[in-house]
């Protein structure tokens with residue numbers, strides 16, 4: 001493993017998941033620094049993974065070779081300004097941003113320098129090593145490219161995109177999409193409760209079915225997802241009625257429209273922030 005030092009600035013959901021994946025996959029905890037303005041969150045990440053923690057972002061900036069910017073997009077301007085004001089020379093460090101809606105160009109403006117940058121779009125299943133990370137590189141060295149690849153492979157699968165705009169497509173396909181699946185699960189759970197199942201059973205039934213369906217897709221790569229669906233759908237049977245109802249209500253088009261709305265929001269954020 002590389003002996004580069006990596007600092008996570010703003011250790012919330014995403015950083016916690018990535019740090020956890022790194023430590024479980026053999027990255028040395030002593031080379032990982034986590035920052036937050038909230039001591040409780042730092043205490044948790046230190047207790048769980050044994051990494052260094054500090055509330056001092058500038059100290060982490062100074063000590064690390066790779067800086068992961070992981071605050072909410074709306075907070076990025078203030079954070080980057082504080083780096084500019086810190087007096088730390090970060091001109092040769094690699095920055096990784098996981099923020100939606102902030103382009104490399106805009107992040108470099110915020111930092112006041114054309115720093116080496118990788119944009120990453122992870123998702124929350126990274127916490128379980130089941131994540132997807134879309135990556136777009138801008139000026140990183142081959143060694144840094146490899147390092148970033150290794151970091152995010154600790155959290156699941158990785159795809160590099162050629163065009164920066166494809167990061168917004170990744171948001172729609174994998175960054176935000178765990179929420180679409182959860183919404184579908186919520187809908188089934190609610191109806192199960194309405195049918196009389198206890199809260200506990202409704203939850204158990206929906207989560208096991210979602211897991212089983214995902215594992216079937218994962219374990220049978222030679223069968224299309226459409227065919228997996230067809231295999232549940234007996235001719236003249238019950239599933240057919242349910243699926244035709246969903247289709248006639250426009251589910252497929254609605255999902256596509258939702259993903260377009262997701263991309264449009266990312267593009268709007270690029271103009272706002």
Ligand SMILES: NC(=O)C1=CN([C@@H]2O[C@H](COP(=O)(O)OP(=O)(O)OC[C@H]3O[C@@H](n4cnc5c(N)ncnc54)[C@H](OP(=O)(O)O)[C@@H]3O)[C@@H](O)[C@H]2O)C=CC1
Pocket residue numbers: 009010011012013014015035036037038041057070071072073075079098099100121122123124175
């Ligand atoms: N959640 C998701 O599914 C995904 C999120 N992302 C991106 O990841 C980034 C982080 O999201 P997420 O982890 O969910 O957010 P969180 O709010 O969970 O984490 C960010 C943390 O940073 C802290 N923070 C804010 N400003 C500072 C600062 N100046 N110095 C130190 N700590 C600070 C926040 O503290 P406080 O709680 O006090 O505000 C918070 O604890 C976002 O840019 C988002 O776009 C990308 C892909 C998926």
Ligand SMILES: O=C(O)[C@@H]1CCC=N1
Pocket residue numbers: 100171175176
């Ligand atoms: O909702 C958001 O803006 C972030 C980016 C992808 C998932 N969560």
